Amino acid sequence: TIIDSFEKAEDKATYNNMPTAFLKIRKNSQDDSLRILEQVKGFIKHEQQGLPEQVFFNLTQDFTSIVEDRIALLISNAWQGLLLVFAVMWLFFGTRYAFWVVMGLPVSFLASAFILAQWGISINMLSMVALLLALGILMDDAIVISESIGKHISLGKTPVQAAIDGTMAVKNGVLSSYVTTLCIFTDLLFLSGDIGQLLFTIPAVLLSVITISLVEAFLILPHHLQHSLQHASDQPLSKVRQQFSRYFEKLHLTVNSWVKKLIIYRYLFIGSVVGVFVLSVSLLVSGIVNFSAFPNVEGDLLQARVLMPVGSSLAQTQQTIDKITSSIKAVNKQYQNDYQTPLIQGMTVHYGMNADAFEGGAHLATVSVDLLTAEQREQSINQIAELWREHLGIVPDALNIAIKEPVISPAGRAIYIRLQGDDLASLSTASHQLQNWLSGYPGVSNLMDDLRPGKPEFTLNLKPGAFALGLTAQEIAAQLRAAYQGIEVLETAIDLETYEVIVKLDDASKDELADFDYFPIIHPVSGHMIPLVNVAKIRATRDFSRIQRINSQRAVTIYGDIDAEINNTQAIFQDLQNTFLPEFIQQHPDISIHFEGEVKEGPLTRNSMRNSMMMGLIGIFALLSLQFRSYSEPILVMANIPLAFIGVIFGHLMMGLDITMPSLLGFVSLAGIVVNDSILLVEFVKKHIAEGMSPHQAAAKASSERFRAVVLTSLTTIVGLTPLLFEQSPQAQILIPLATSIVFGILSSTLLVLFVVPCLYTILEDLNIVQIKQSDSL
Secondary structure, X not given: OOOOOOOOOOOOEEEOOEEOOOXXXXXXXXXXXXXXXXXXXHHHHHHXXXXXXXXXXXXXXXXXXXXXXXXXXXXXXXXXXXXXXXXXXXXXXXXXXXXHHHOHHHHHHHHHHHHHHHHOOOOOHHHHHHHHHHHHHOHHHXXXXXXXXXXXXXXXXXXXXHHHHHHHHHHHHHHHHHHHHHHHHHHXXXXXXXXXXXXXXXXXXXXHHHHHHHHHHHHOHHHHHHHHHHHHOOOOOOHHHHHHHHHHHHHHHHHHXXXXXXXXXXXXXXXXXXXXXXHHHHHHHOOOOOEOOOOOOOOOEEEEEEEOOXXXXXXXXXXXXXXXXXXXXXXXXXXXXXHOOOOEEEEEEEEOOOOOXXXXXXXXXXXXXXXXXXXXXXXXXXXXXXXXXXXXXXXXXXXXEEEEOOOOOOOOOOEEEEXXXXXHHHHHHHHHHHHHHHOOOOOEXXXXXXXXXXXXXXXXXXXXXXXXXXXXXXXHHHHHHHHHOOEEEEEEEEOOEEEEEEEOOOHHHOOOHHHHHOOEEEOOOOOOEEEHHHHEEEEEEEEEOOOEEEOOEEXXXXXXXXXXXXXXXXXXXXXXXXXXXXXXXXXXXXXXXXXXXXXXXXXXXXXXXXXXXXXXXXXXXHHHHHHHOOOXXXXXXXXXXXXXXXXXXXXXXXXXXXXXXXXXXXXXXXXXXXXXXXXXXXXXXXXXXXXXXXXXXXHHHHXXXXXXXXXXXXXXXXXXXXXXXXXXXXXXXXXHHHHHHHHHXXXXXXXXXXXXXXXXXXXXXXXXXXXXXXXXXX
């Protein structure tokens, strides 16, 4: 029988049930993703015009359009934040004054764009996030200088003299604040792990922007402010600003009175703050606030990865695919009935492919479904996946059907456990035992391992005497291979097609076991035919389809997913180690267990971030020790950092969020930000003591004088990030923990620093830790 067919029948794909060929487009690190997407769409539109009616171009598995949505989201939040920052500045300073302070933002952004281009950093999601964070952060220096100039103009000085004196009065504190911020962000450039490499962009962008903003604040802003003061000196305040000023002054007086009272009851107050800090730490340790390595980000592509028993025919795999496609169509119909719009935008089936199987063959297939974008659909991708599983039910013919997003989180797989040992049977038993336990946790899905039974096979051993007949194992194997797998005897061309002529046994001659037993072996010399069973022992066996070795030792790897909305990876593995693993290790003493993926990557980056923070804090302490000529006063300044941690924990609790790597990055960033207010506060305390005041009076007066600047710098940062904090878009889920840490951290540190630093200063004076000298000066 002569058959004209493709080389491998399983190497095929369909798109919306039509035969399909795919053109995959990838880009290098230098080209612009959105520009390439635009060109691809233009190419499709142009080429479609010249194609036959039955041939179509379709754009599928588009991972770039979502980038456009994310950038649009960030730009929208940036504009909202910028307007809110300007509104706050206007309430405090007026239109002209606020305009020149806010103008430092675009100047810093544009100048830093040139620097970032030299570093090879493009405009992407993370760099946009960094610029969004910079909206409030980089204005701190400008606000401190402008507020100081405004104070000096109120003393009756000329605009020029006020600009000079105001800038010089805070130069030491501003420079120290910049260097402390530099200490923290520089160390964040060297985070370890894949997550650390991903987050590298944020500190790099912030460093460039903050450095340029410092130059602008010292060399450009004072000139603009004195020019603004010359033209605005006679303009009356608007009613809104007058009303705001009255309420703000009342708040100022109230806070000042509370500072004086709390200085009297300083030990009780500091003890209460320490208690709140301990409570916030206990929320994290007890698991009330959980830790996750990385927040989930909604995608627009969902896959069903099918693994049939090895040896399954293409027809059997196609039957399973029909069940899978029917079930997702049922989900689509239900969604369309509920929301009057189709959920599925396109569906692709790839046969012979499964990214989780690490092998090929007719027993594999992948169904890829293009969904409505995350911005448009009413259900999360995890909800859609769960509905798909419910409609599909149990498919007994399949070994595993994993319904999941194709993209792996930067933190790695949620469940990635490697077992290593010498005996494959023991490894297989242990793997299934562990998978059964993991499947009992809510939210766990798509469990599988890479140690699976292979095809049923026959193992042949030559009988005694076969060699004497002139037959070798190599000769018998060659004849069997040619008969059952075929041998190429000719390659020819017909028109433009190249054909390989392969000769092998007809299917009807090899579909019975007896056909194999009595397969005729042709003697290489005499040409006589000898039945296979006469020269070889035939045993039916079945081995494993794939054996993996790690460091020369056999290994089996278990994979799985965890729905972050239902359960927490850290909590699952903590319970696994406490309840299951002790007995498991006793049962399998020869098997070692290694955790990979998120469980390994999370602590790696977290420890790296902790070390970076410690190095940054050591740098801050050394700098402040030189500035204050004291080893105790830097502790006063750095006391603001745990105050910020209180806000970070309670902020995540109120927002219903897990602590993630972006959250920790936000907190570590706070360490370089929140100390800025404390530096100037301690500077002013020392200044008033040098003028002859008692420590109690100096602390209260410094808190009163710094109230306006502290509130203003914190308020601009908070309002700049507030739009992002309450963003409902699924694409913002990676950003909200970062914004939560900064907003709530600054909020708590601002509320407490005006009270805690004066109280701590007087306590240290009570204990003679701070040496008070009337001759101390700035």
